[in-house]
Amino acid sequence: MSIPSDLKYTRSHEWVKIEADGTVTIGITDHAQELLGDMVFVELPKVGDSFSQKQECAVAESVKAAADVYSPISGEVIEVNSALADSPEKINQDAFGSWLFKLKPGNPAELDGLLNAAGYQEVLDSEDH
Amino acid sequence: MPFIPHTEEDIAEMLASIGADSIEALFDEIPANLKGGTLKEVPPGLSEMEITRLMMERASQDGFYQNYIGAGAYEHHIPAAVWQITTRGEFYSSYTPYQAEASQGTLQLLYEYQTMMASLTGMDVSNASMYDGATALAEAALMAVRSHKSSRRILIPETVHPVYRKVARAIVSNQKIEIVEVPFDKASGQVRLESLDAFAADDIAALVIPQPNFFGVLEQVDALTDWAHSKNAFAIGVVNPTALALLKPPGEWGETGADIAVGEGQPLGIPLSSGGPYFGFMACKNSLIRQIPGRIIGRTNDLDGKPGFVLTLQAREQHIRRSKATSNICTNQGLMVTAATIYMSLLGPDGLRRIAAHSHANTSSLIKKLTAIPGVEQVFGSPFFHEAVIRLPSSAASALEKLKQNGILGGFNLQTHYPELENTLLVCATETKTEADIDNYVGRLRQALS
Numbered sequence: 001m002s003i004p005s006d007l008k009y010t011r012s013h014e015w016v017k018i019e020a021d022g023t024v025t026i027g028i029t030d031h032a033q034e035l036l037g038d039m040v041f042v043e044l045p046k047v048g049d050s051f052s053q054k055q056e057c058a059v060a061e062s063v064k065a066a067a068d069v070y071s072p073i074s075g076e077v078i079e080v081n082s083a084l085a086d087s088p089e090k091i092n093q094d095a096f097g098s099w100l101f102k103l104k105p106g107n108p109a110e111l112d113g114l115l116n117a118a119g120y121q122e123v124l125d126s127e128d129h
Numbered sequence: 130m131p132f133i134p135h136t137e138e139d140i141a142e143m144l145a146s147i148g149a150d151s152i153e154a155l156f157d158e159i160p161a162n163l164k165g166g167t168l169k170e171v172p173p174g175l176s177e178m179e180i181t182r183l184m185m186e187r188a189s190q191d192g193f194y195q196n197y198i199g200a201g202a203y204e205h206h207i208p209a210a211v212w213q214i215t216t217r218g219e220f221y222s223s224y225t226p227y228q229a230e231a232s233q234g235t236l237q238l239l240y241e242y243q244t245m246m247a248s249l250t251g252m253d254v255s256n257a258s259m260y261d262g263a264t265a266l267a268e269a270a271l272m273a274v275r276s277h278k279s280s281r282r283i284l285i286p287e288t289v290h291p292v293y294r295k296v297a298r299a300i301v302s303n304q305k306i307e308i309v310e311v312p313f314d315k316a317s318g319q320v321r322l323e324s325l326d327a328f329a330a331d332d333i334a335a336l337v338i339p340q341p342n343f344f345g346v347l348e349q350v351d352a353l354t355d356w357a358h359s360k361n362a363f364a365i366g367v368v369n370p371t372a373l374a375l376l377k378p379p380g381e382w383g384e385t386g387a388d389i390a391v392g393e394g395q396p397l398g399i400p401l402s403s404g405g406p407y408f409g410f411m412a413c414k415n416s417l418i419r420q421i422p423g424r425i426i427g428r429t430n431d432l433d434g435k436p437g438f439v440l441t442l443q444a445r446e447q448h449i450r451r452s453k454a455t456s457n458i459c460t461n462q463g464l465m466v467t468a469a470t471i472y473m474s475l476l477g478p479d480g481l482r483r484i485a486a487h488s489h490a491n492t493s494s495l496i497k498k499l500t501a502i503p504g505v506e507q508v509f510g511s512p513f514f515h516e517a518v519i520r521l522p523s524s525a526a527s528a529l530e531k532l533k534q535n536g537i538l539g540g541f542n543l544q545t546h547y548p549e550l551e552n553t554l555l556v557c558a559t560e561t562k563t564e565a566d567i568d569n570y571v572g573r574l575r576q577a578l579s
Contacts (some may be wrong), residue, residue, distance in 0.1 A: 040444075041419065061419075068453075123376035 003029075004096050008111065009120035010053075010072045015096060016114055023112070025102050026072060028060060029077040030095040031124055036062040039088040044101055051075065053110055058100055060091070073110040075103035103117075194533070195566060197495075199345070199516040199557025200222030200541040201262070201290050202404070203371065203396045203485060206561055208475055211398045215468040229439045235463070236438035240426040242470040249373045249473075250366075250390040251380025252412035256423035257461040263293045265409030266337065266367055267300035268422050268456055269389045271334035272413070273363040274306050275455070280334040280362070286311045288321040288342035289367060289405045291546040309333075315549075316510030318518065319345040325356055336364040338387065341381070344543075344555065345492075345516025346509050354383030354396055363388040370410070371396045371488065372514050374481040379412075389413045389421075398472025399465055408462035408469065419445060422456030487560035488515040491567065495558045500572045504578065508553055516557040518543065518550070522578060525552045529576035537570055 003009075008016040013032035017025040033039065044057040051057045051071040058069035079102040084090065090098045105111065115123065135143075140152070149155055156164070196204050209407065215221065219234050226232030239257045259265040270283045283301070285294055287310050298308050309328065315320040319342070336357035340350050350366070357364040366379030366387040367473035379387035411560040413421050419442065427441030448453040473481065492515045500507050504522030521528055523540045532539035540554035547553075558567060 043419075061444050064444065064449075066450050067451075 003117045003120055005112065005117045007096065008068065008072070008114035008116060009123075010114060011123055012070045014072050015074045016111075017099075022108070023078060023102050023104055024073065025099045026069075026074070027099045028069060028091065028095060029120075032060070032067075033095045035059060036065055036067060038063045039091045040086050042084045042091070042100065044082070044084070045077045046064050047077050047080060048061075049077045050106070053107075060102060061088075069100065071103070072114060073103065074106035078102050078104050078129060094117075165269070166309050168318035175199050181362065189217050194536055194538045195570070196401075196538045197556050197558060197562075197570065198538050198541050199201075199559075200343070200555055201292065201393060202401055202407070203369075203488075203515075203557065203559055204401055204561055205371070205396055205488075205559050207398050207400060208471065210475055211468055211472050214471050215464065220467050221464070227440070229437065233438060235467075236426050236440075238467060238470055238500065239424075239461075239463070240428060240438050241474075242466050242478075242569060245473050246410045247412055249378065250368065250410070250412045251371060251386065251553045252390050253380075254418050254421065255410065255412040255427070256425050258394065258466045259391075259409035259411055259423055259458065260462060261405065261407045261409045262367070262391065262395075263290070263296035263409070264300065264503040265391035265393075265411045266293050266365070266569070267297040268306070268411065268458070269391045270301050270306065270337075270367045270407075270492075271304065271456065272296055272417065272422065273365060273388060274301075274304075276417055277334040277363065280332040281305060281332045282331060283337065284309050284311050284325070284328060284333055284362075285337045286313060286339065286342070286348075287547075288313045288318065288320055288344060288346070288348065289337055289339045290343045293367065300367075301543065314343075314452065316509070317511045318342070318344045319348050319511055320353065322349070322352055322356060329360065333360055333362045335355075335359075335365050335389075336381075336449045337365045337367060341369060341514040341516065344509060345513040345557070347376070347514060350377070350379075350382045350385075350387075353387075354387055357560050358383065358385060366390040366392075368392045369396065369514070370394060371481065371485045374478065374485040375489070376514065378561060386414070389416060392460075394465065394469050399468060403420060406465055408465040418442070420455060422446075422454075423458055424461045436440030484560050488558070491560065491562050492517060492556070494557060494564065495562075495567050495570065498567060499556070499574065502571065502575050502578065505574070507519045508550070515559065516555060518553050518555050520550075521552045521554065523552065525554050528577045529554070532570075532573055535573045535576075537573055538566035539570070539574065 013029045015027050015029050019025060039062050041061040052074045054070050056068040057071040060067050060069055081099050086108050203508055226235055243255040259268060274281050285308055311320055312324055313319060338348060338350055338353045341347050350423035354364040364387040368379055368391060390412045391482060392410055393407055394410045399407055424440060425442050426438055428438055431437045443449060445455045447457050447459045496507055496517045499505050504518050508518040508520050529539050529542060540556035543550045543553045543555055
């Protein structure tokens with residue numbers, strides 16, 4: 001699958017969409033869902049929770065693993081995608097279209113340190129599988 | 130699948146096939162200074178004949194007594210069929226199988242066990258068992274704290290089994306979980322709601338509710354469950370499985386039911402065996418299914434659409450989730466659970482009900498006759514199930530000694546755990562006792578006290 005060029009990425013396979021109002025929307029990439037396999041559950045943070053960059057903020061559970069999701073930037077959770085509770089499989093079907101939660105960034109400068117599509121593609125290429 | 134050891138020929142063939150010289154050679158990577166040597170303290174092995182004789186001599190030291198001690202482990206009649214079937218090769222394994230396709234029989238039995246325990250406790254989900262009732266309570270406390278997310282305080286009444294409280298403390302204290310003990314009312318032997326209100330200001334994660342409690346007394350489970358929920362805390366029921374055949378199950382306590390139910394499964398077809406192995410059962414509401422520790426068996430369909438059984442929800446277990454797992458347990462008491470499931474199948478709900486009723490009738494008769502002895506009185510005025518507390522006019526320890534000399538284990542001396550309950554005995558008469566047995570006990574105690 002091609003990597004959307006309008007998103008930013010982390011080495012730990014999260015994608016980040018910077019919204020017009022300065023908030024960010026976060027999900028996991030297609031590569032992540034492929035590695036995890038059939039999703040059965042997503043444990044989301046609570047609205048109001050605060051995280052620092054790279055802190056564990058959610059858990060993506062599949063039939064064979066329960067993987068931590070790391071916060072791409074520091075910030076406060078302003079919204080979570082509760083629809084995922086009933087249909088976690090949406091992440092397998094459309095990873096880039098299934099968001100997990102939205103953050104109000106604590107330090108906007110951190111956004112500059114995220115990878116662009118080309119940078120993320122390099123990460124995938126270097127991962128030997 | 131039968132478990133047969135390898136022969137020398139099997140071993141030689143396997144070593145030749147992988148090109149290894151010996152089994153020891155396979156461990157070459159381990160530095161020599163880390164390898165274990167011989168066990169110097171262990172004497173040479175005995176033959177089957179010598180071992181049999183040694184064990185018979187040791188066993189005879191136990192003596193033969195009429196047992197009136199409950200206190201967490203209960204002597205019930207175990208139908209001969211239970212262990213006959215349990216020890217068949219198809220069942221006789223203590224472990225939970227990872228290879229589902231080769232273990233459908235075992236997995237089906239564990240699934241049936243889970244179904245029976247969920248039904249008995251009135252809860253939505255049961256796991257495939259824990260090590261024993263005490264650790265099951267500790268795990269329930271951990272589960273409540275994980276699920277509560279804000280409080281790390283657990284309220285445990287002093288009417289909960291003293292050893293359970295000790296084990297729970299030992300297991301949770303390193304995880305910065307605070308256990309607060311709630312005193313009981315001396316007249317009724319119950320936890321009083323009024324004493325709980327003293328904790329009303331505090332944020333608590335759970336209240337533990339025993340039923341019956343350690344004294345055999347029935348607690349006010351509905352009021353206690355509703356109190357816990359009114360404080361945004363979970364209600365953890367600690368229950369006796371035989372009692373559940375007659376009493377309201379935890380799933381029906383209060384307005385919305387207890388959240389977690391645990392207990393000791395030993396009364397269900399497991400012999401006393403000097404304290405173990407036993408098994409703990411654990412059940413919960415559906416909303417907590419991802420936080421319950423232990424093995425869970427699920428039913429599903431295979432690629433051809435045929436029904437089958439598997440281990441499910443394994444991603445929360447230790448071997449996958451590691452330090453963030455729900456618990457470090459990734460096994461169950463497979464053999465004990467097999468026996469218990471067969472026991473429950475053979476008896477059915479009616480059989481279990483009859484045993485519970487018979488046990489309670491025997492205890493009631495025993496208490497009535499004992500309290501007719503001058504100076505012997507029943508301590509708590511509340512309703513009880515199959516166990517009750519009596520106070521003697523003199524030392525309980527010496528009364529027990531005299532009863533023992535007459536072949537009777539008269540009960541549990543409560544002063545060992547409750548110093549304020551001087552000269553008291555916790556006595557239990559199950560369905561194994563006849564009226565003649567009870568009369569004999571009463572006569573011997575009368576003698577001992579005169």
